[in-house]
Amino acid sequence: MIPDRILRKIERCLxxxxxxxxxxxxxxxxxxxxxxxEYGVSEIDVAASTIDRVAVKSPTGRKPPR
Incomplete structure (x- = not known):
């Protein structure tokens, strides 16, 4: 796995x-x-490293409205 600091440095250089x-x-x-x-990274790898996953609780109940 590629260290985050290397991915960030590549992002800044790009x-x-x-x-x-x-x-x-x-x-x-x-x-x-x-x-x-040197690290075998592609531009797609660099772009994918910026994607984050976030879970958000919905204020609605358990059933969706009709």
Missing amino acids: ALSRSANEHEAGTALRQAQHLMD
Whole structure:
């Protein structure tokens, strides 16, 4: 399993790769690609890591309304 800190770092690098500064963006993209290759992570894995599951209790009773 990939450590969360690595996934967060890749996320930050990918976000920085969309910078208006082309040199900064290029460096961030290279760093993200290097980390992804090193840990065997794809962009889908990074995107899926941001999904959380939340359970919410419903204020209604046990039966749904008709």
